[in-house]
Amino acid sequence: GDSVTQMEGPVTLSEEAFLTINCTYTATGYPSLFWYVQYPGEGLQLLLKATKADDKGSNKGFEATYRKETTSFHLEKGSVQVSDSAVYFCALINSGAGSYQLTFGKGTKLSVIP
Amino acid sequence: EPEVTQTPSHQVTQMGQEVILRCVPISNHLYFYWYRQILGQKVEFLVSFYNNEISEKSEIFDDQFSVERPDGSNFTLKIRSTKLEDSAMYFCASSEARGRGLDTQYFGPGTRLTVL
Numbered sequence: 001g002d003s004v005t006q007m008e009g010p011v012t013l014s015e016e017a018f019l020t021i022n023c024t025y026t027a028t029g030y031p032s033l034f035w036y037v038q039y040p041g042e043g044l045q046l047l048l049k050a051t052k053a054d055d056k057g058s059n060k061g062f063e064a065t066y067r068k069e070t071t072s073f074h075l076e077k078g079s080v081q082v083s084d085s086a087v088y089f090c091a092l093i094n095s096g097a098g099s100y101q102l103t104f105g106k107g108t109k110l111s112v113i114p
Numbered sequence: 115e116p117e118v119t120q121t122p123s124h125q126v127t128q129m130g131q132e133v134i135l136r137c138v139p140i141s142n143h144l145y146f147y148w149y150r151q152i153l154g155q156k157v158e159f160l161v162s163f164y165n166n167e168i169s170e171k172s173e174i175f176d177d178q179f180s181v182e183r184p185d186g187s188n189f190t191l192k193i194r195s196t197k198l199e200d201s202a203m204y205f206c207a208s209s210e211a212r213g214r215g216l217d218t219q220y221f222g223p224g225t226r227l228t229v230l
Contacts, residue, residue, distance in 0.1 A: 032217060034218070042223060043222055044205060045221070046218060046219075046220065089156075089157065091157075093219075095212060095217060099170060100162060100169070100170060100209075101147070101159035101162060101170055101172070102147075102149070102157075102159060102207075102219055103159070104157040104158075106155070106156045107156065107157075
């Protein structure tokens with residue numbers, strides 16, 4: 001079945017540091033890829049998405065590029081802020097396989113210190 | 115901005131009791147979903163619902179679970195006889211459609227269910 005693998009956390013960075021959270025997937029065909037963020041005590045919010053190979057999703061300074069050749073969708077931000085502290089989830093929908101459920105990675109907790 | 119809402123935010127129940135978790139999806143969305151997140155674990159798909167029918171369900175969604183859209187706005191998840199292992203955060207989500215590019219799912223804030 002489909003699966004998503006994220007780098008293990010937690011990740012602790014100083015403010016203004018560069019962030020990379022690795023995400024790779026296993027799926028047949030061409031899934032849509034997503035990053036969701038969960039701030040403390042809140043639900044899941046869509047951060048960005050990409051629906052086909054080489055697409056770049058971006059939002060709030062975060063970026064991720066859909067790499068079909070490496071089956072990856074790594075999340076990056078050039079300069080993190082304390083307010084970025086949250087849990088980040090990589091996910092996919094493999095509608096080509098007839099499924100519309102989100103398959104999530106385990107999540108990566110990010111803590112940004114001043 | 116439209117959003118998915120869920121009630122209650124926290125539900126405490128005794129083992130064996132029935133619970134109903136409520137969700138109001140975004141008004142023009144047609145597809146509805148329930149997910150759960152056991153503390154410290156990944157978010158897991160339970161069920162999807164369209165046109166008053168279940169369209170997909172996971173192995174977790176056994177006979178103890180049911181879903182319903184009782185009116186034009188609410189979408190509910192019922193657990194018939196709760197078990198300790200049902201303790202989790204339950205998220206409702208909705209999407210406008212299912213085609214590529216329209217299948218983004220928007221999540222509610224969740225209901226934390228605690229089974230004692």
